[in-house]
Amino acid sequence: MVLPFKHEPFTDFKDERNRQEFEVALEQVKGELGKDYPLVINGEKIFTDDKLISINPGNKEQVIGKVSKATKGHVDQAMDSANHAFKTWKTWTAEERADLLFRAAAIVRRRKHEFSAWLVLDAGKPWDQADGDTAEGIDFLEYYGRQMIELGKGKPLADRPNEHNAYFYQPMGPGVVIPPWNFAFAIVCGTVAAPIVAGNPVLLKPSENTPVIAYKLVEVLEEAGLPKGVLNFIPGDPAEIGDYLVDHKETHFINFTGSRQTGTRIYERAAKVQDGQQFLKRVIAEMGGKDTIIVDKDADLELAADAIVNSAFGFSGQKCSACSRAVIHQDVYDAVLEKSIELTKKLTVGNPSEENVYMGPVVNQKQFDKIKDYIEIGKAEGELAYGGGTDDSQGFFIHPTIFKDVGPKARIMQEEIFGPVVAFTRAADFDEMLEIANNTEYGLTGAVISNNREHLNRARYEFHVGNLYFNRGCTAAIVGYQPFGGFKMSGTDSKAGGPDYLQHFLEAKIVSETF
Ligand SMILES: NC(=O)c1ccc[n+]([C@@H]2O[C@H](COP(=O)([O-])OP(=O)(O)OC[C@H]3O[C@@H](n4cnc5c(N)ncnc54)[C@H](O)[C@@H]3O)[C@@H](O)[C@H]2O)c1
Numbered sequence: 184m185v186l187p188f189k190h191e192p193f194t195d196f197k198d199e200r201n202r203q204e205f206e207v208a209l210e211q212v213k214g215e216l217g218k219d220y221p222l223v224i225n226g227e228k229i230f231t232d233d234k235l236i237s238i239n240p241g242n243k244e245q246v247i248g249k250v251s252k253a254t255k256g257h258v259d260q261a262m263d264s265a266n267h268a269f270k271t272w273k274t275w276t277a278e279e280r281a282d283l284l285f286r287a288a289a290i291v292r293r294r295k296h297e298f299s300a301w302l303v304l305d306a307g308k309p310w311d312q313a314d315g316d317t318a319e320g321i322d323f324l325e326y327y328g329r330q331m332i333e334l335g336k337g338k339p340l341a342d343r344p345n346e347h348n349a350y351f352y353q354p355m356g357p358g359v360v361i362p363p364w365n366f367a368f369a370i371v372c373g374t375v376a377a378p379i380v381a382g383n384p385v386l387l388k389p390s391e392n393t394p395v396i397a398y399k400l401v402e403v404l405e406e407a408g409l410p411k412g413v414l415n416f417i418p419g420d421p422a423e424i425g426d427y428l429v430d431h432k433e434t435h436f437i438n439f440t441g442s443r444q445t446g447t448r449i450y451e452r453a454a455k456v457q458d459g460q461q462f463l464k465r466v467i468a469e470m471g472g473k474d475t476i477i478v479d480k481d482a483d484l485e486l487a488a489d490a491i492v493n494s495a496f497g498f499s500g501q502k503c504s505a506c507s508r509a510v511i512h513q514d515v516y517d518a519v520l521e522k523s524i525e526l527t528k529k530l531t532v533g534n535p536s537e538e539n540v541y542m543g544p545v546v547n548q549k550q551f552d553k554i555k556d557y558i559e560i561g562k563a564e565g566e567l568a569y570g571g572g573t574d575d576s577q578g579f580f581i582h583p584t585i586f587k588d589v590g591p592k593a594r595i596m597q598e599e600i601f602g603p604v605v606a607f608t609r610a611a612d613f614d615e616m617l618e619i620a621n622n623t624e625y626g627l628t629g630a631v632i633s634n635n636r637e638h639l640n641r642a643r644y645e646f647h648v649g650n651l652y653f654n655r656g657c658t659a660a661i662v663g664y665q666p667f668g669g670f671k672m673s674g675t676d677s678k679a680g681g682p683d684y685l686q687h688f689l690e691a692k693i694v695s696e697t698f
């Protein structure tokens with residue numbers, strides 16, 4: 184019997200034993216750095232001369248791994264292998280495919296600290312954030328397995344005398360998974376596991392920033408018994424193979440998570456029907472955010488400051504859900520700002536592969552330079568209230584940064600920065616707060632800190648975001664509890680980790696028989 188879904192508990196690093204175990208895992212992974220990793224096509228490991236070099240963003244000199252790079256020829260081979268594998272993979276029952284995910288979850292759970300240690304080194308995640316990333320990956324495996332078992336039963340329909348109607352789901356065919364680097368295990372795991380458990384083979388092109396941890400997932404699924412060709416691992420340069428994967432006439436779906444710029448490009452290209460293409464491609468595109476926390480005048484101000492600071496600076500603001508705008512009622516603006524600065528002063532910044540800090544580096548030089556530019560823009564658009572320091576001598580470190588008195592239309596209030604920068608703005612009343620909260624092109628997450636029930640009720644319907652939170656921060660959705668996905672230019676609102684997610688990768692079929 185499959186037990187009900189329960190999310191994977193987080194590790195308490197205040198417990199000395201957990202800290203010691205994690206240090207052991209970090210040392211183990213450090214002993215494995217710098218290795219070569221292959222492509223995996225039809226179960227075959229292919230090493231190429233041309234490599235992606237993945238480095239530790241907290242220590243630029245440290246090479247995490249050298250990962251083979253796929254060409255267009257490899258994409259064709261991977262698609263052939265996926266098409267071949269589809270013939271048998273689709274015949275596995277929902278329970279058999281779900282069992283495979285449950286086995287994979289058990290393997291990752293046994294090696295949890297090891298996976299989190301790879302995330303610390305490959306993505307620069309602080310320990311708690313890395314632990315949360317691994318736990319979320321396990322959750323996706325457990326949750327989608329259970330959802331597939333449910334969907335495998337089909338849906339009830341009405342029958343009439345001498346007529347039986349059946350409603351069931353079937354897989355679509357091979358598709359492409361293109362994840363980002365910021366949840367380098369969880370998002371890769373969820374976006375791969377869902378189409379696979381639904382019966383579709385996958386071509387996985389991981390982010391060029393974090394390909395090693397993605398390879399680890401491929402190994403786990405192989406160990407769990409995934410037949411060859413069902414998951415093909417084809418890291419590469421997106422400029423070389425990105426469009427080719429999306430345009431391919433055999434690509435049935437593109438499961439993308441990343442920036443608005445790449446997502447809209449994929450959405451547009453996938454709409455074009457290629458010569459010989461016999462179906463319309465489905466695009467799941469989960470994109471960026473410009474997420475707001477509203478603080479009402481009737482609010483717990485300690486809670487408000489804590490929610491803003493942790494949502495803005497957790498993982499250095501490199502979450503699509505991160506709070507980058509705090510919209511505060513004028514009566515409590517100064518108090519919330521002051522409390523937020525006091526909390527921010529206590530945050531530690533450093534290299535998480537050496538010590539358990541609150542904030543690590545940002546992912547690469549490009550992001551570091553971009554965030555630095557936005558800090559300069561912020562100085563012209565508002566007043567630097569705290570932080571602003573940067574240092575890329577050893578790794579890509581940016582200190583938590585707060586701007587105050589920023590106008591709602593300022594660039595740092597409108598454009599996704601994807602770094603530890605938050606802008607504060609004041610509003611006269613709740614109407615104005617909602618107006619400012621909704622005035623971006625994004626609609627991903629948001630939070631309202633208020634004890635006014637009437638205002639919370641209004642926000643429920645008028646604050647236009649896919650994930651809205653009351654009296655807490657706007658990050659850290661949990662699989663099965665807060666399915667995730669946004670409106671507007673934040674994407675197709677796929678609600679990852681929710682009860683409707685697998686249907687993106689299934690065709691619903693009706694068979695009506697007359698007796
Ligand atoms: N909404 C969500 O659920 C969610 C979750 C995580 C991250 N994000 C967003 O992701 C972004 C950060 O991730 P990123 O920097 O990796 O994003 P990105 O758009 O630069 O890259 C995402 C993926 O797309 C690939 N890619 C780039 N160009 C491509 C092309 N032309 N064709 C096909 N693939 C291409 C990349 O190699 C990578 O694998 C932020 O905007 C963040 O908000 C959104």
Ligand SMILES: N[C@@H](CCC=O)C(=O)O
Nearest residue numbers: 502503504658659660667
């Ligand atoms: N699901 C994550 C965000 C994923 C994007 O980066 C959260 O809810 O914080």
